[in-house]
Amino acid sequence: MLNKIGNNRTLNDNLMLGIITAFSAGMVNVASLIIFLSFTSNVTGHYAILAQEIANGNWFQAGIIFGWISLFFLGNFVSNLCIVNGKGSKYLSHTLPLILEIICIMFVGLYLQFLYADRLWETELLLAIMLFAMGLQNGLTASVSNMSLKTTHLTGLTTDLAISFSMLTKSKYREDAAVVNRTKLLLAVLLSYMGGGIFAGIGYMEFRNNVFYIVSVVLAIAILYDMFKITLFRFITRNQPFIRRSYYERKI
DSSP states (O other), rough: SSSSOOGGGHHHHHHHHHHHHHHHHHHHHHHHHHSSOOSSSSHHHHHHHHHHHHHTHHHHHHHHHHHHHHHHHHHHHHHHHHHHHHHHHHHHHHHHHHHHHHHHHHHHHHEEEOOOOHHOOOOOHHHHHHHHHHHHHHHHHHHTTTOOOOSOOHHHHHHHHHHHHHHSSHHHHTTOHHHHHHHHHHHHHHHHHHHHHHHHHHHHHHHHHGGHHHHHHHHHHHHHHHHHHHHHHHHHHHHHHSOOHHHHHOOO
16 A cells, blocks of 8 residues: 555555545544634645735734645655655655654644643644644655545545546546546545545544544554555565565565
8 A cells, every 4th residue: 555656556555545544634624623613634725815814914824824834835745755765665665654644643632632722822833733744644645646646635636536527428438447447546535535524523522632543543554554464475475485476566
């Protein structure tokens, strides 16, 4: 799911990564909307607010919004930096952005549970951390999937899905595996994002701020899943040398 990149990835690799990360992004976005009345999985709306604040001459508030956008940008930058400059284990360089994201999400959950006093600067800080975390996730999924996946927002995805559906109205595209697979992937990401949002909306009434711990567990599943596959591959190749390595490499 994480240890392969670009054209080496299969549909199942992208589906697994897309479903897990989109579900977590949907949870984070709805939880932040409930708690802070602000979106954190994308910056489209923040650009509009930034323009409004500049037009009204509210320079301090414009600086805060610009800082949020910059942190989302920085998260994307750091993710791709880890991947393209990773040395040694490719798996480690690909999981590092998710580890950093989990740290950010856990920090938000712990702060809300033990320290949060509903002060404006605290809200702005926690929103900044979540935007950085979502940037990390977005950069990771886009980089490893060769720009096929962006799981923190649905604006471009909805456009791409509409285009795919229109193509499927012609029989030649319904027989094109690339078009069909891309449609499946986009639809899976959309439904998973919605599912995560619904789960967070319902779950927040029961779990309150603990919902951020659940997000961290969901993200950890992606890391542990690949760790299990790599460990299994090494065990098999070490104990069954006559089995062709290439077979298992394709499976991983």
